[in-house]
Amino acid sequence: MISIKQKTLSLEHKFQGKGLHTGQVANMVVKPAPEGAGIVFHRVDLGPGAYVHAIATNVSSTARSTTISEGKASVSTIEHLMSALSGMGVDNALIEIDNVEVPILDGSARPYVEAFLKGGFVEQDAAKRYITLPREVEVRDEKTGAYIKAVPSDSPSIDLTVDFGSRILGVQHAVWNESVDYATQLAPCRTFVFFHEIEYLFQNNLVKGGDVDNAIVIVEHPVSDEQVARLASLFNVPKLAINDNGYLNNLQLRFPDECGRHKLLDLVGDLTLAGGRVNARIEAFKPGHSINTKMAQTICEAISE
Ligand SMILES: [Zn+2]
Numbered sequence: 001m002i003s004i005k006q007k008t009l010s011l012e013h014k015f016q017g018k019g020l021h022t023g024q025v026a027n028m029v030v031k032p033a034p035e036g037a038g039i040v041f042h043r044v045d046l047g048p049g050a051y052v053h054a055i056a057t058n059v060s061s062t063a064r065s066t067t068i069s070e071g072k073a074s075v076s077t078i079e080h081l082m083s084a085l086s087g088m089g090v091d092n093a094l095i096e097i098d099n100v101e102v103p104i105l106d107g108s109a110r111p112y113v114e115a116f117l118k119g120g121f122v123e124q125d126a127a128k129r130y131i132t133l134p135r136e137v138e139v140r141d142e143k144t145g146a147y148i149k150a151v152p153s154d155s156p157s158i159d160l161t162v163d164f165g166s167r168i169l170g171v172q173h174a175v176w177n178e179s180v181d182y183a184t185q186l187a188p189c190r191t192f193v194f195f196h197e198i199e200y201l202f203q204n205n206l207v208k209g210g211d212v213d214n215a216i217v218i219v220e221h222p223v224s225d226e227q228v229a230r231l232a233s234l235f236n237v238p239k240l241a242i243n244d245n246g247y248l249n250n251l252q253l254r255f256p257d258e259c260g261r262h263k264l265l266d267l268v269g270d271l272t273l274a275g276g277r278v279n280a281r282i283e284a285f286k287p288g289h290s291i292n293t294k295m296a297q298t299i300c301e302a303i304s305e
Pocket of ligand 1: 079191266
């Protein structure tokens with residue numbers, strides 16, 4: 001499955017939808033790109049030169065999603081699309097987008113992966129870029145206890161643990177290695193949010209595009225019927241209820257540990273900003289976009305030493 005040649009898409013793929021945080025609708029076309037191009041966004045609404053390269057040094061914000069910027073152009077919430085491209089082994093793609101935020105679609109990477117698989121891939125002549133670390137690297141967040149460690153290895157893997165101190169989620173482990181099928185095991189896993197965070201996020205101008213079709217809502221603390229009714233009206237749906245298992249009844253979990261798997265999907269996307277497949281055994285504890293992208297940057301620094 002892992003090819004040693006670079007790969008791009010056979011066809012263009014169109015997506016349209018609102019961004020999770022801004023609520024703004026974007027039209028996006030994911031196109032094939034020549035070998036060596038990497039993953040590049042083009043803010044077509046800003047004119048012909050508004051390119052943003054998906055590389056770690058362009059990360060400009062990691063507040064609940066990953067944003068990259070170059071000059072005056074920014075693109076936010078790139079992580080699920082980046083993960084889908086990386087998960088399917090796509091090295092080169094040009095993404096034209098006419099707004100600031102990548103559509104959230106169903107909150108997972110599945111719509112991308114399904115489209116890419118259907119359209120197929122093209123093997124290119126140049127060799128795929130593998131990143132070989134000169135030594136072990138590690139990033140830590142002393143405040144949260146989160147860390148990511150990468151040990152050089154010929155068989156790349158990611159071992160991830162999430163612990164939100166949540167009675168609903170518990171501690172979840174997720175693993176990726178070359179024997180794990182990204183398309184079926186990780187791509188379908190959706191983003192999630194805690195019920196008690198939603199009002200705060202709305203007040204802070206985040207999750208404006210959130211609705212019951214694109215995020216798993218976890219109800220950690222007891223909530224009143226009024227709070228549930230208010231959320232239903234925020235989300236513009238007639239009725240919501242809470243399941244016995246602590247999830248909002250709007251959807252069925254695709255995996256019991258869907259949230260942990262989604263964190264892995266995010267990490268795969270963020271690490272792609274290092275510029276290639278990292279030949280390392282990666283261990284991540286409580287990862288998030290901030291520490292993920294810091295790791296991508298640290299990897300870039302380590303290989304340029
Ligand atoms: Zn995510």
